[in-house]
Amino acid sequence: MRIVIRGTVQGVGFRPAVYRAAERCGATGTVRNDGSAVFIDTDKGEELLGELLSDLPPLARIESVEKVPADPPSGTGFSIVPSEGSGSGMSIPADSAICDRCVSEMFGDGRRRGYPFTTCTDCGPRFTLLRGMPYDRPMTSMSGFPPCPECGREFGSPGDRRFHHQTIACPACGPSYRLETKDGTFTDDPVGRLAGILDDGGRAIVKGWGGMHICCTLDRISDLRGWYGRGQKPFAIMARDMDTIERYGTPTPDEAAVLQSPERPIVLVRKVPCDETEDASPGLDTIGLFLPYTGMHHLLFSKLDHDALVMTSANPPGEPMAVEDRDARRIDVDTWLLHDQPIVNRADDTVVRMLGPRTQYIRRSRGYVPFRLDIPLKGSAVALGAQENLSGAIACDGRVWPTQYIGNGEKIGVPEYLEEAVRTQMALTGCRPDAVAVDLHPGYSNRRFGRLLAEECGAELVEVQHHWAHAASLMVDNGIDGCVALTLDGTGHGDDGTAWGGEVLIADLDRYVRAGHLQSIPLLGGDKALYDLRRLRFAIDRMNGEDNHDFTDSEAAVLGKMMDRSVTTSSMGRVLDAISYTLGVCTRRSYDGEPAMKLETLLNRGRLVEGYRPETKGNVVMTAELFSRIDPKDRPEDVAYSMVHGIVEELCQIAIDAADSSGIGPVGLTGGVSYNSAISCMFTNTVISSNHVATLHSQVPNGDCGISTGQVAVALKRIQ
Template identity: 35%
Template structure:
């Protein structure tokens, strides 16, 4: 072969390229193409060199992207010509990892057991038959076991489990599926599973699983240690067990998730379309919200009064074993379990073994546990499927810490998120890294969990933030945390952060958008409660203009109104000039003393609120759907479901929202129309649907007015209200028909779980501007 046809290239591949079988893939590709060289891990990338026929080198570089392993996420492939002669000895080698300096590589999320490992798990002839920690380069724990980068075994919580000769051979054989699979283990060298109940310990995987199954079938609550933390499990069809679980968790009405043995079982519990089946069976294994079947074999206490079930399928070997029959035993295992995080309501997930010793005895009757440490706790993700696309409601296991590419480099920032559904976010170069779901910042335990998550995320990225970003609300614990850790944190208005998070996940930072930010509560720049906002965000994402909003009302009693939709409804009745007649459901729900309290609050101490979330609560109350709530957004969720049941036979349109020249949406005509029809005995479902349509029409009207003033024809729908799929579809379809491009969430939640991303980007732009040299005069 002529030397003129040869090429020698250095390559650098960034993205999620460690722990996904990328180096053996590169090795196989190079050998197939007859190339020599090497490949290795560095902290920031996969790096290497190839030398050989120029056509083969070109094919190699092209196929690095097109043929990459399924779990890889390629961000960039950079190459340069190398003038040095070929490496002596020929061949292609995988070389040792180097830590190095500079940006760090991206960490992959935990991944559900792959089909190949699952087949081995239940193959009596395989040496890992029924091994609770079976894994390979295509599946298993990643994020939750990594202590440092590069991703090698000594940098994970598997460092304390020396490999046996058989595992070592697989680990070092480049053609093996487990080549450099860092969590690799077997029964001879891996972690151990055991069961504890009433002070007795049962060891041996099958014996431990069998005892856990017996306890579950007997109505016990069993704590199960998984990949990212402990769960509490009980039979989904056992009314008494579910009641005791609610009592112990202090969780009165909020739905529990259900772990189904397989897709067939999930279909017996709920209606599952093809797109929902893909979400259920995908590598992330999220909880998917599905419409419950009327004959589902789950007790009503699993999701009281809720037509939806949060269903997930087994995502790790312990779960697979727990729902499968133990060989040699006649005991039939449960095929569906309530499976909820092991914590008290509003507290963070229990994941540390020492913490479990203190917390679990108050929650569980028994424990199925193991000795592989969890370094980073990670709760279950929750999604809805909307028109074939996942809508994230809680972003955690299976997704975190996959980054959001920003398309431009920004200074390092730590954003601390909001008060509910908290996450934090770190900017590192061209990427934003969002933590897994942390929780509601209502307890010291959650604040400590936040401390840990922020420290882990910044340490993993080796980022020293130049600025901290926080919500502008003066009462948020997260803002107080930022002010304790920085002299002058960047404060970002709540709904501004929502809109920028949506732009960031779509890679459209710097493009103008009319952001429709609807939620329950956000601190406004005028010190009132916002939540029904039309914001213009332009080429500078660090600034915004409020171009419209819902007409504010006086909200009596603050949080008391949130917990009691009937009180919110009374405020809207008063604002509409309607009397508190006892024939109206919110009035009938209050005794004279409560009515007197609300009347006095409205006259003296009410907070002004433009919240669309509160308007949904008020309408739910007015239609008799829900007067008191047991968990966040319960009234709005039930109103959405009622609207869906009335979609096929909607009422005549309600009077439209008023719209003033300055973009003020007046809800009073809608409220008065609802009052009139409620008194006339109109169908509640039809009225709920008519209200949804009226809100969607108001969104179009508000966006059209803003577009006429600004020329902007892109609308973004964000905020917790847009977890309402019925409203989102109506708005999207009507906006599209009016000629708007519409952005909705697909990577981060529309709720406050997405706030930190928007905060980080806003603060990053402010910091970048401050760092630019100032032009002198």
């Protein structure tokens, strides 16, 4: 019998597990892989399969098992044969945090004592070191480190947990760390030396899996902000252990489970108020926390007096995270902890927040890529996302494969990184696209690559409206073929030439209809209004026929002339910005989403009071006049909550009415605004009270990092 197994079966110790199962049941035959599946030829197929399924490797995930009649294998015994070919489709897992057994080994008395590259078939980097398929050592960044005799013995021993572990290594044969300072290079206890520098207040860059971090102790955050030019944007904190996590945050049981999962993402949890947490995330109720996931991290904390470190992506200003030593040295820190194992695929830390038991991805990357979503559409397509929070997506053989998080397309090197990630994913999946999808906005930087790739492959270039792509991503995420969606975000190019962002769309993968939206507000000075929030309030006051005293008379005269000439926006994000400014929460935006994120602290404390339900005219929710109703006797948190609650309820009612008239069941919420837990709860409670299903994200990021998944689905539908 021949057994063909597909799923996550590369780089997880799957062939060794088959070998051990064969030994237990006395089967003869062979096992091999081709990069997309595992093939087992054996005389005892059913018995072997039963043994295998009863004891799968921890990282393995089986999607299908096919049994094919075949001649009995010749010879005696059972063997693992070399991989053949390079089958299409990625069947390897994402990077997985070092397992407890390997941590114990690092701190034991064996030959891997203190060795930071200790891993086994149950843990360690996978995607970030992979050059191609099948997953064998020559196709990884370990190809330059031939195993020593002792590692070779473990590799060939069926009873060893490193049997056929492709990245097996030890201090005698594997990669190594060194510490570079302005005074020289040190290979003797580099991690211990680094710990001393950090404890003394130094700043460092450390190279890990998939990229590098800038790090310092929490008492140095203020200095770090000044040096790094990051005045208010939150920093992620890596904590020694769960006891330390609970010093700085109050994770729910669901958040604690995700924090300790093998993926080890950054999790946004409610923070414990103190100087350190306020320094880390000024003005927010939450803080991003995560646990050590590499051997180096565990060694560092074992030698460090402090119990937590800032760990933020190391990049020259405006550029992608550094993976090359030369790029790290361009950043002027006190010391650099570097190693000699190449990083093949860059991957930032994943960032999530929980909505009850539901995981919502803000940034899906290390530990969660590669991953795939089934889609009932054939053909091949590529999508390139929007402009900020970029990711790409590849679709083929009825599956969508999003890339890792890329970054902001306006920044130096990011379009090139997007192209690199997309081409890598195309090679790993064997995709040659029939369509290439891009955002409708004519000025986005990734459109150049889109045109190039379409010409190169003879593919159709498909422009997809931004909010339709959001709605489509929600459909793919939930396996549905249509919905009415609230698509709420900052701004996206509308099909009428204005900036959208507070939309109700009736959508499937063929088309969309704009069923309703928020009132449009002029963006005085274009992008300047995104940062100088006074301009938003000035425009709103003029719309209400009221005076505004935030500007001098001459400034007001200039802005007044812009009212009829500026681009307008229906953005929910801009309304939240204006509320945040009006209530004194945030007067100027210094990073993406800052005013709305800080407003969430008020929303979480507010209660509903009368007088803040907006009027809806036709299908337009009138937001401007709400600002003239603000009563100074009402608490700011109640004003914020009531204004936002009223807007969300009106949008939900438009959506529910549209769903009723269209015979559509799912009513969904998507876009960057949907990360706001208070707004998500308002939406869910309102929709649940109707006869419709409240539909939210769970695998695809809510924000622009998920746009490419929606784009690629629309493109596939176009070419059917």
